[in-house]
Amino acid sequence: MNIKMPKWFYQLASPKWSYDIMGMLMPWFGLAALLLLVTGIVWGLMFAPPDYQQGNSYRIIYIHVPSAILAQSCFMLMAVAGIIGMVWKMKVAHIVAKSAAPIGASMTIIALSTGAIWGKPTWGAWWVWDARLTSMLILLFLYLGIIALYSAFSNKASGDQAASILTLVGVVNIPIIKYSVEWWNTLHQPASFTLTKKPAMPPEMWVPLLIMVLGYYCFFAYVLMARTRIELLEREHKSGWVTALLTDTP
Amino acid sequence: MNFLNAAIKRELLLALRNRSEIINPLAFFLLVITLFPLAVSPEAKVLANIAPGIIWVAALLATLLSMDSLFKNDYDDGSLEQIVVSPQSLALLALGKVISHWLSTGFLLALLSPVLAVMLFLPSEAMPALVGSLLIGTPTLSLIGAIGAALTVGLRKGGVLISLLVLPLYIPVLIFGAATVQAGALNLPISGHLALLGAMMVFTLLLAPFAIAAALKLSIRN
Amino acid sequence: MLTVTNLTSERDDRILFANLNFSLHAGDLLQIEGQNGSGKTTLLRILCGLSSHFSGKIYWQNQDVSQQLPNFLQALLYVGHHAGIKAALTAEENLRWMQRLHPLLNRCTITEALNQVGLYGYEDVPCYALSAGQQRRVSLARLYLSSHPLWILDEPFTAIDKKGVLEKEALIVKHVQQGGMCILTTHHDFDLPKQTIRRINLDQLAHTITSVDTTPSYLVSV
């Protein structure tokens, strides 16, 4: 497959270039994440009004929903990175996918545990075998499988490819998993945010939520870039630019 | 297609020469089912209730158990290398291997399942659903399992890893497979369930051979 | 016909060989020499497309191999360490499968080939009942069957008695004289005109190379 891509795309393939670009972007994302997360959490936990039914317990939404969104976005990102890595033989894409996996797994764990804490007062159970919960649990298993596969290969390039294949298979399966468990049992409420519909909450509730989601994305980007840069250094430790980098900085 | 045919024949011949590969999953299936009346309760009502789930879980585990060796021997003795350096399609060969694997595990499990259903007091109305769901569902299990087996064939400790990679992907098949049997036991129509299992089978049949071939190439070139 | 440029292989942070250049024409024999672990097998596997641990280009008939893999594989016969012989199958069944994989294994019948390697009367014996040397002969019977232009043989003479070695050497010489190409790892001297034999010593290569960037491309002398 040979599809012509714009120039920046090929520059991304160069480890040094992407290392530098990420180094430039990282502080901005870190700052944005800090501002957004602090604003969102203070607003959401202290100033947003309580819910008419759930009272204050609904406030866990400000942690729960963004991490659930991130958990899924992260998997999509890994699948896209996997395709790019396989089709254009781009090492950096594989490294991004590998660095993203543990972050996605952590987000899934956060979503599951905050969901359990939220579920107890509202549904009356820590855990129910409901569609959303079950498919998130399966997502966690997929993440764990991918991470295990990365570490099972002593040769990193092979591990990258193997994990990409598994990610792609997993991404094909996610709609099926969702569909199957949805037909099987349903309790969880529908999505709070959709692109097409107006949010079913007043602004003083959803604006902090939106801020939190954006903050999570910035935080995710920040951590992802940090992890990617470390992995880049590790894999390229013999190449000229890393040596130069290490000798230049005292 | 000729090549596919030849590949299936060769694998079946190999399985016949090495019968433990056929017998082990069946014996495992039988043994696991036997454990439940002993551990849960020998009461007919209780067993009939959980029978669809147990039989399906046992069939799934028996398939998974046999997955580890699917490509291992070929990898170790150089047969896989010979296929990769031949002009024949690796995807087609992988498909042939999976089909013969299914014939020697899933297919036989489905044939054996009525006996186990009787042991677990599953109502006789559920028999067609049980056999039908296993016949349509287990090929999907073999296909997905083969992806995991191909990814881990070159690794020293691949066996445990396969379960971790493959089990999450097995869940939809398990849900619909067991639901088919439950519906059958309640005398409800099962055609909808079987259609879904069929859709999943066709879907994996279309995609899995390519994933298996890519994974095998990767494992060999590692 | 077969041209290799700037071939570099690195395994576990160790450079096996770097900037290897050679080309092989019809009627050429290439001997790869070196100590254990010097990368002989890796080099052969790279040439066959069985390893991805390399950089550089391989051309077959002036075209990049990766662009026309089926064409290249059509012309290639590879006999590796692991013979790809199934112990549960007989010599004849094994060779029949090889013929399925490689359409160019058509020079003579399987019976003739087995006669040539001295396995007359062993056609129907399962390979696990044969000795290591006999199993190796089954695998080398392919050389008699083959009309592939390019042979790549990894230590073809291990576990074979003196008489067998002489016969195989004669066979390789005949193959090369008839315009075939052969790449193999062995120290044997072949009865061929000097200009058609090329040697690559990977030990010498490894000693002359200190770093990938500074070494000029190493050209193998005739």
Added chain:
Amino acid sequence: MTPKRKQRMTIALLIVFGTALIVGLVMYALKQNINLFYSTTQIVKGEAPKDARIRVGGMVLKGSLQRDPNSLHVSFLVTDTAENVKVEYTGILPDLFREGQGIIAQGKLDTQGVFQADEVLAKHDENYMPPEIAESMKNAKPTTEAKP
């Protein structure tokens, strides 16, 4: 390169045919009610199987909740605004359970057409609002529906 093109054609045809088959099978399956979820109207009409563990969903009818003072036994009516079904349950109800709230009950229909639930789950929707607004909305629209 005819054999190669032929092979590609076969693969393409197989994919098209397979996709059509998948779509057909899924469409067929969707027409069947396979998740055993029934609305109260369907239950009243007798479409739900007896003796099977099914699920019923709907709103708890206002003023229909009866608690047994000596046990955890409760009974209430579930409605989809057209038909009502009586549900009986013994156990602790979730906090969100209240009249006018959407619930899902799992259990079996008995011979009198009463739903014997072994599990009652409060389904809370994606709507969140401050109590004042909920109050004002309730005053404005006195229905069984708590959903705005």
